[in-house]
Amino acid sequence: MTVVAxxxxxxxxxxxxxxxxxxxxxxxIALDEVSFxxxxxxxxxxxxxxxxxxxxxxxxxxxxxxxxxxxVRIFGRDVARNSGAALALLGVVFQQRTLDPDLSVAQNLxxxxxxxxxxxxxxxxxxxxxxxxxxxxxxxxxxVRFLSGxxxxxxxxxxxxxxxxxxxxxxxxxxxxxxxxRAKILAVVRAxxxxxxxxxxxxxxxxxxxRDEDHVVVLHxxxxxxxxxSRSIIGAAGARSIGEAFTSLTGDGREGGEW
Amino acid sequence: MVSDAVLEGDRPxxxxxxxxxxxxxVWRESLRFxxxxxxxxxxxxxxxVWLFIFAAGFRQTLGVSIMPPYDTYVLYxxxxxxxxxxxxxxxxxxxxxxxxVYDREVGSMRMLLVSPAPRWFLLTSKLIxxxxxxxxxxxxxxxxxxxxxxxxxxxxxxxxxxxxxxxSGLMVGALGMLxxxxxxxxxxxxxxxxxxxxxxxxxxxxxYPLWRVQEGSPWLATVCRLNPFTYSVELxxxxxxxxxxxxxLAVVAGCTAAFLGAAVIAYDPARGMLMRRGG
Numbered sequence: 001m002t003v004v005a006x007x008x009x010x011x012x013x014x015x016x017x018x019x020x021x022x023x024x025x026x027x028x029i030a031l032d033e034v035s036f037x038x039x040x041x042x043x044x045x046x047x048x049x050x051x052x053x054x055x056x057x058x059x060x061x062x063x064x065x066x067x068x069x070x071x072v073r074i075f076g077r078d079v080a081r082n083s084g085a086a087l088a089l090l091g092v093v094f095q096q097r098t099l100d101p102d103l104s105v106a107q108n109l110x111x112x113x114x115x116x117x118x119x120x121x122x123x124x125x126x127x128x129x130x131x132x133x134x135x136x137x138x139x140x141x142x143x144v145r146f147l148s149g150x151x152x153x154x155x156x157x158x159x160x161x162x163x164x165x166x167x168x169x170x171x172x173x174x175x176x177x178x179x180x181x182r183a184k185i186l187a188v189v190r191a192x193x194x195x196x197x198x199x200x201x202x203x204x205x206x207x208x209x210x211r212d213e214d215h216v217v218v219l220h221x222x223x224x225x226x227x228x229x230s231r232s233i234i235g236a237a238g239a240r241s242i243g244e245a246f247t248s249l250t251g252d253g254r255e256g257g258e259w
Numbered sequence: 260m261v262s263d264a265v266l267e268g269d270r271p272x273x274x275x276x277x278x279x280x281x282x283x284x285v286w287r288e289s290l291r292f293x294x295x296x297x298x299x300x301x302x303x304x305x306x307x308v309w310l311f312i313f314a315a316g317f318r319q320t321l322g323v324s325i326m327p328p329y330d331t332y333v334l335y336x337x338x339x340x341x342x343x344x345x346x347x348x349x350x351x352x353x354x355x356x357x358x359x360v361y362d363r364e365v366g367s368m369r370m371l372l373v374s375p376a377p378r379w380f381l382l383t384s385k386l387i388x389x390x391x392x393x394x395x396x397x398x399x400x401x402x403x404x405x406x407x408x409x410x411x412x413x414x415x416x417x418x419x420x421x422x423x424x425x426x427s428g429l430m431v432g433a434l435g436m437l438x439x440x441x442x443x444x445x446x447x448x449x450x451x452x453x454x455x456x457x458x459x460x461x462x463x464x465x466x467y468p469l470w471r472v473q474e475g476s477p478w479l480a481t482v483c484r485l486n487p488f489t490y491s492v493e494l495x496x497x498x499x500x501x502x503x504x505x506x507x508l509a510v511v512a513g514c515t516a517a518f519l520g521a522a523v524i525a526y527d528p529a530r531g532m533l534m535r536r537g538g
Contacts, residue, residue: 062369062372062373063372063373063528064369064372064528065528065529066528066529080528080529083375083528084271084272084375084376084377085375087373087374087375088272088375090373092369092370092373094366094369094370095366096366096369097366098366098367098369098370100287100291100367102291102294102295103287103290103291103294107287107290110283110286111283111284111286111287112370113283114279114280114282114283114284114286114287115280115283115284115370115371115374115376116276116280116374116375117272117273117275117276117277117279117280117375117376118279119279
């Protein structure tokens with residue numbers, strides 16, 4: 001493990017860099033030397049089944065706890081050592097619903113803005129812009145309780161963008177949503193990558209959300225089995241689709257492949 | 260070379276940002292409190308039941324002799340009022356701890372912890388927010404108690420009790436926060452009631468003066484003297500009478516620091532309890 005003390009990023013620095021991250025709960029190994037990068041303005045899919053280690057990885061990236069070994073950097077800023085600077089550049093949409101159902105959309109945004117040290121009037125201005133982006137400009141004063149699941153997700157995306165992060169982390173953002181809501185959320189996030197140059201890490205187990213040009217990281221049993229553009233993973237596995245490639249990578253009981 | 264100057268993360272999270280952050284956390288907690296009317300009412304009814312029923316029933320049985328800070332005989336209701344105030348705070352502190360366990364499960368605790376502010380600052384802010392709510396509850400109780408002839412010797416007592424409430428609220432809140440880092444499941448609040456709230460409340464000077472406990476059971480009196488909650492009660496009792504109980508002040512301040520320190524360690528990303536169970 002190389003540890004760079006400073007925060008001076010190199011040219012072409014990754015939006016997110018996960019470097020040999022290992023973590024264990026007691027004897028159970030949750031992450032085993034996981035390494036991958038997310039480039040700025042890229043849509044990277046973290047593909048894995050439940051229990052693959054995605055939750056642990058997200059906890060480490062968001063600094064809920066520090067991994068036993070390895071390093072996570074956001075634009076070169078080490079999450080464990082320089083967490084304030086790293087977290088300021090990171091937007092997160094957690095798998096669980098994290099909006100306060102009794103408060104209005106605007107109040108939820110105001111709380112998040114305050115957590116990031118943004119003044120009230122500024123949060124209102126930014127919030128209006130972000131809500132418009134996700135197509136909910138007219139719902140600011142509604143109670144969250146009255147929104148649909150897909151709308152709540154879009155509010156969470158708007159909220160995650162309030163502090164202008166350069167890297168966005170989404171943990172199973174479409175879980176439990178219908179096809180239309182899923183498509184809408186995917187479109188919003190893909191537009192962020194294209195228009196704003198934000199780096200996105202999109203964790204999912206749904207292969208139909210992946211496009212050929214997306215970067216895919218396959219995580220299985222705490223190990224990275226594949227890491228590259230979707231179409232080269234398909235090609236290397238001799239499969240017809242990323243779903244087939246995923247099945248052949250993970251399905252036959254192999255613990256890890258050579259990539 | 261990537262231009263670093265444009266990245267917001269490198270603006271230090273200074274004291275202005277922290278103040279905004281603290282304000283936001285207290286604001287949200289108060290809003291949530293206002294939305295939970297049942298919580299407010301039950302927080303108010305609980306001590307009133309003790310006051311109107313328990314204390315009234317014991318009025319004839321228990322006389323309280325002259326002892327500081329009282330300079331005259333007082334009714335039993337007057338004696339237990341500070342204990343009931345401390346009880347409001349104890350319940351509130353533990354309830355905030357419950358909400359932290361709950362928050363952590365629904366993810367809003369995680370939301371809080373991805374703020375760029377230092378973690379000790381976030382936890383302390385959360386604590387202060389809970390204390391602010393508990394002080395609101397206490398003053399609501401004092402308004403009703405006033406009509407039951409429980410009042411300080413002068414109106415200043417309502418003001419001098421405020422710092423005591425803040426400190427004692429911080430102590431039980433920090434204890435609750437420490438417990439919240441150790442509790443795994445929501446259901447365990449029943450356990451908290453049985454193993455924390457009830458023993459702390461009953462084995463203290465809240466319901467009976469220590470000298471009376473001493474007469475009945477010396478070992479129980481010792482337990483009461485070792486119970487930090489006793490000092491919360493006494494701190495409030497004296498402050499309500501515009502006096503300072505220095506021993507109580509020292510114990511409550513010391514315990515607050517110890518509990519808060521332990522809670523910050525328990526929530527520390529590198530050492531804490533969170534990682535052991537997989538958050």
